Amino acid sequence: MANLKHLALLVLVVAPCISGRRRGKPHIVLIVADDLGYNDVPWHNPTIISPHLQDLAKAGVILEQNYVQTKCSPSRAALMTGRYPFHIGRQHESLPPQMPTGLSTKYRILPERLQEVGYATHAVGKWHLGFCDWDYTPTRRGFGTFFGFYTHGADYYERQATDSEGVFKGYDLRSNESVTHEGEGEYSAQLFSRKAVEVIESHEGKQPMFLYLAFQSIHKPIQVPDQYSRRYQPYGKLTKDSKRKGMITALDEAVKNVTTALKQSKMYRDTVIIFLSDNGGADKDANWPLRGRKNSVWEGGTRSVAFVSYPRMPKRYRGRSTDDLFHIVDWYPTILALAGYSKQLTDMDGYDQWLSLAAGWPGPRTELVYNINTALRFTAAIRAGKWKLIWGYPEGLRSNVPRKETRAAFAQTLREARSSDLLYLFNLETDPSETVNLAHENKQVMKILMKKIRRIMKSGEVVKPDTPFLRERSNPKYYGGYVSPGWCKAK
Numbered sequence: 001m002a003n004l005k006h007l008a009l010l011v012l013v014v015a016p017c018i019s020g021r022r023r024g025k026p027h028i029v030l031i032v033a034d035d036l037g038y039n040d041v042p043w044h045n046p047t048i049i050s051p052h053l054q055d056l057a058k059a060g061v062i063l064e065q066n067y068v069q070t071k072c073s074p075s076r077a078a079l080m081t082g083r084y085p086f087h088i089g090r091q092h093e094s095l096p097p098q099m100p101t102g103l104s105t106k107y108r109i110l111p112e113r114l115q116e117v118g119y120a121t122h123a124v125g126k127w128h129l130g131f132c133d134w135d136y137t138p139t140r141r142g143f144g145t146f147f148g149f150y151t152h153g154a155d156y157y158e159r160q161a162t163d164s165e166g167v168f169k170g171y172d173l174r175s176n177e178s179v180t181h182e183g184e185g186e187y188s189a190q191l192f193s194r195k196a197v198e199v200i201e202s203h204e205g206k207q208p209m210f211l212y213l214a215f216q217s218i219h220k221p222i223q224v225p226d227q228y229s230r231r232y233q234p235y236g237k238l239t240k241d242s243k244r245k246g247m248i249t250a251l252d253e254a255v256k257n258v259t260t261a262l263k264q265s266k267m268y269r270d271t272v273i274i275f276l277s278d279n280g281g282a283d284k285d286a287n288w289p290l291r292g293r294k295n296s297v298w299e300g301g302t303r304s305v306a307f308v309s310y311p312r313m314p315k316r317y318r319g320r321s322t323d324d325l326f327h328i329v330d331w332y333p334t335i336l337a338l339a340g341y342s343k344q345l346t347d348m349d350g351y352d353q354w355l356s357l358a359a360g361w362p363g364p365r366t367e368l369v370y371n372i373n374t375a376l377r378f379t380a381a382i383r384a385g386k387w388k389l390i391w392g393y394p395e396g397l398r399s400n401v402p403r404k405e406t407r408a409a410f411a412q413t414l415r416e417a418r419s420s421d422l423l424y425l426f427n428l429e430t431d432p433s434e435t436v437n438l439a440h441e442n443k444q445v446m447k448i449l450m451k452k453i454r455r456i457m458k459s460g461e462v463v464k465p466d467t468p469f470l471r472e473r474s475n476p477k478y479y480g481g482y483v484s485p486g487w488c489k490a491k
Contacts, residue, residue, distance in 0.1 A: 025208040025340050027271040033251060034219040037281020039288045040248055041305045049231050049249045052256035060309030061357050062321040067368055068279050068304040068328045070295050070396055072152060073128050075278040075328055080109040082332025082350040084369055089466035092375035095128060097151045097168050098470035100488035102130015110332055111142030114210045117341050120144055122199045125192045125214035128152055132488035139176055147175050147195045150483055153216055156188045156223040161483055170476020172483035179482050187225055189217045193254035197261040218247040269311045272338060276306035291434040296395045297370040297381040299434055313358050324356055324363030375465035377410035378417045380453045386429035389449035392417040
């Protein structure tokens with residue numbers, strides 16, 4: 001009887017997705033914002049002017065317990081592989097542009113799988129998964145087209161990418177594999193939405209489309225046309241806060257342009273739109289009331305705004321929020337399930353969550369690992385149900401910190417972290433802001449969660465962080481001033 005009920009509910013979910021004008025696989029638009037915090041969206045903060053994101057979110061399913069990694073590259077690696085970054089060596093830092101590595105080519109990433117089942121695949125915006133070898137770049141990793149930049153970030157108008165020391169500096173914008181100066185002086189959110197619209201308008205309707213739209217907004221530098229910031233501060237010299245909020249409103253308009261193009265191309269009803277941020281906001285207030293910020297395993301660094309919007313989702317399951325646990329690794333199997341990918345996926349950390357999203361089924365995830373990182377100093381964090389344990393340092397360190405200094409100054413192992421009393425236990429159900437450390441009060445829960453971390457550490461599946469020394473040959477001055485591949489060997 002239970003199986004019959006499950007089958008009946010499955011029919012209710014699937015039937016609306018294949019009825020009407022178009023029968024077959026849905027289009028999928030995956031939108032990733034950069035450094036957008038928990039408090040940077042209008043459904044958490046009514047002072048934010050973002051009506052189009054608000055409408056999309058309210059018409060779909062808002063994920064209130066959606067988790068990502070602490071920084072850009074680790075989240076993108078998890079998204080593209082369905083693997084925790086500590087299983088693939090990408091758990092530390094955000095791939096500085098001089099680092100001779102990238103997301104290993106031994107992993108078959110999401111667009112490659114989607115191409116297998118007939119999808120046209122396109123990437124627009126930020127890549128940040130390696131570029132030192134051409135084999136790391138998007139058009140060699142399953143994307144049929146690419147328009148965007150390779151590195152961590154660039155000037156929003158001039159496309160100049162720099163490192164924190166000012167040593168690395170070069171022009172970073174590509175159309176497929178060629179340097180392009182298209183949109184010179186155009187604000188990047190507007191440029192990337194325009195290129196996404198071009199992809200949509202040129203798409204052949206019978207073939208399913210996967211569009212990965214990774215905005216650089218609202219990553220530093222804080223830049224935006226004044227017209228958006230003036231909606232928050234009509235008079236006087238614009239403050240950093242007004243500019244930052246203006247970037248969110250500009251991002252909102254860019255998303256509106258994409259959804260408008262889908263509607264005009266009569267693709268909207270057949271398109272699943274997924275929206276999330278790659279990590280928490282860089283400013284502390286951006287994640288209120290959550291604790292912490294980007295580059296930490298506090299909730300403010302890892303709990304990301306997210307929603308799914310799909311007009312063909314049964315109406316009874318739209319217009320709601322869910323507190324089911326969701327991790328960025330779950331998008332890989334969930335999207336592939338949507339796309340009709342039938343091959344068995346092995347070595348997955350993610351769960352297919354489509355029935356939870358589209359039919360209100362209980363979510364399959366009850367635990368998640370925030371991160372395990374042994375580079376520079378020790379950090380491990382896990383959540384099981386309502387309980388969260390941080391073992392080690394909640395905040396991360398940058399890769400340019402000398403390694404000899406960290407060995408002397410910080411705990412490097414489970415044992416050292418414990419002996420330094422670097423243990424934090426929180427009941428996220430009653431204390432989502434992580435204000436009361438229960439590590440010394442609830443010994444039983446501590447014992448259970450510590451055992452889980454030890455088991456992972458002893459499994460042999462934790463891959464050493466892939467953080468080779470920075471290479472001077474990466475400098476764009478050797479390539480005519482352009483950020484360019486050709487100075488490392490992909491692995």
